[in-house]
Amino acid sequence: MLVSFSVENFRSFRVEQTLSLVASSRHAGSHEGHAIAVPDSEEKVLKTAVLYGANGAGKSNLFKALKYFKSVALRPRKKNTGTGREAFRFGGASEEPSSFDLQFIVREQLYRFGFRIDDHKIVQEWLVKITGNKERVLYERATDENGRVQIEGDYLKSVNEKLSALVTVGGPQNQSFLATIRATLDEDDIGSELASIIDWFLEGLKLIDPTQSIAPLGHLLSSDPKFLTFAGTFLKSSSTGVDHLSVQKTEITEEELRAILPETVAERVIQDVSKSPHNTAVVDMAERGELLIEKTDAHHYYRISVQAAHEYAPGSVAQLDLADESDGTRRLLSLMPALNHDDDSGAVYFIDEIDRSMHPMLIWKFLQFFLESCKADRHQIIITTHESNLLDLDLLRRDEIWFVEKSATSETHIYPLTDFRVRKDLEIRKHYLQGRFGAVPFLGNLDRMLVERGNV
Known part of the structure; x- marks a missing residue:
């Protein structure tokens, strides 16, 4: 399961923005089946998040950020090909490293994996195991100015000699160490814990764009x-x-x-x-x-x-x-x-533009079916959409609704409905379309164009 994802200095994200699926304690009694306990914690993680925003606000950029994050985690890169990152370009941040951090649950264990990356190399990388209030670093990686990769991690050295030798070698500067492990060693040589993490990235984190199955x-x-x-x-x-x-x-x-x-x-x-x-x-x-x-x-x-x-x-x-x-x-x-899950693998389905070609009523029923059918397991669904019929507190908790808005400086900001004080009986859809929560297009210039053309 995905617990939180943070991104900074990537496409339209300049300052760090975080999508958190940690359930709000203020809404503990709302749709109780929508949240699952985080291992060794009093917190719970939500099964869904629905992101709204105007065209061009950055909803799909969050999807692309997670897609890029997954590719860095898994894929080897050829020498001297750079990292393929896309820094924020509407200001002075393009030369600074981009940052990504993901907290996720695999086999009843909470982990955090992330990295700082520039156009040429992965500057830093970390994999951390979280149990209650304690964090155990499985490995940390740093790349110096000469491109030399240094790995620190007693855990990796203790798994077996092959993995220990790879820690000493380090790997390419433009490739994550997790990808180096995957490309270099067999599953039997990396241990069950690392194998389960890599398998979750590969099979459990499913990112579906509007043209994909x-x-x-x-x-x-x-x-x-x-x-x-x-x-x-x-x-x-x-x-x-x-x-x-x-x-x-x-x-x-x-x-x-x-x-x-x-x-x-x-x-x-x-x-x-x-x-x-x-x-x-x-x-x-x-x-x-x-x-x-x-x-x-x-x-x-x-x-x-x-x-x-x-x-x-x-x-x-x-x-x-x-x-x-x-x-x-x-x-x-x-x-x-996404609706036919017979296991409890904790798969995450991030669907960009779920409303593409689908009727509003069908989208509502699709999401309802998902939430009703997976009450006992750890599957999640995250969607971006313009379909306002989902802004229904009979369907979703308030902490499952998120908004995406772009500022005057072309920076994307994401924020939850829980940032606003709203009554339980408030018609969320009506107030969203009226602009109370932001994240809607401003169409005033179109009216002015009609006046200038003499149509009004």
């Missing part, structure tokens, strides 16, 4: 009959016109695979399956379905397509390719894995 849908639908039934039933209940879903999985030859994909892509995918811990690789071909490669004794190649059945008369059904469905239906289906 949470998971390869064809592969998921073909491999999980329960999800296939669930997804079809949910689409039918959502008045999409879909009665049920079906999947076709057809084995193809390697020659057919190479005829479908460009040669470089085919080679990379075949190589990736050999490195995959799940012994599979999936290629999303958008409207043409998916390609699945499975490694057993030999490689097997499959083409997967999804069809939606429409009952146009009693007993009469027409099958349509998923590509022929509306954007809204496909968008809803692409997000549905």
Whole structure:
């Protein structure tokens, strides 16, 4: 679970801004099932956060900040390629390091991982284990002016000789030490604790932009009959016109695979399956379905397509390719894995622009279903949206509602509804649209333009 995320000097964030999902004690009696206890703490962490703001205010920049943070945590970088960071450019902060810090829960344990980074190197990096009021540094990293990386961490040295040797070497200056560990050592050589942290970043922190699916849908639908039934039933209940879903999985030859994909892509995918811990690789071909490669004794190649059945008369059904469905239906289906959680892995779903192509009532029901269906587990959902119907205190707690606003100096600030004194019976949506909480567009200049054009 994500407890808090802080960012400074990145894109439209100049001074440090923090999204905190720590539940407010002032609202302890509100939607009690929306908060889960933080291990070894009296605090609780919320299961959802909904961020509002005008176009260009910086909502998606928070999403991009977390996406960049995840890439630094996991991905190796080539020597002398820099760090790829995007500093705040509307002032004198661009030469200063950018800072990122994330508190998160993995396997009932609270951690903090973060770094300070400039255009060329990671200046500092830290991984801390938090138990109650005590913090144990698992490692700290610093890079000097000559690019030499120094790692301090008795914990890492105690795991095994290979990890201890890597601590001595340090790794590239433009690459996080966590990424160096992942790229250099096998899972058995890094210990279960580090392995679980890396796995959470890789599989548990799911960042979904408006054009993405949470998971390869064809592969998921073909491999999980329960999800296939669930997804079809949910689409039918959502008045999409879909009665049920079906999947076709057809084995193809390697020659057919190479005829479908460009040669470089085919080679990379075949190589990736050999490195995959799940012994599979999936290629999303958008409207043409998916390609699945499975490694057993030999490689097997499959083409997967999804069809939606429409009952146009009693007993009469027409099958349509998923590509022929509306954007809204496909968008809803692409997000549905967030509703179908049978484990308690603590996955975080950060969905940017959830309202893209989806009806307001459907977004409301989607979020309600998530909150009602995951009361006993640690899954979370964070969304950015313009859809004001979610500003409903029957659906959300006040500390689950956040606003994003850009100042006159082009700096993004984020703040929760709890910064305002509001009555329990206040119609939040009405007051938001009237501008009481900020984070709305100022459209006065458009009215002036009409006057100047002589239309008013």
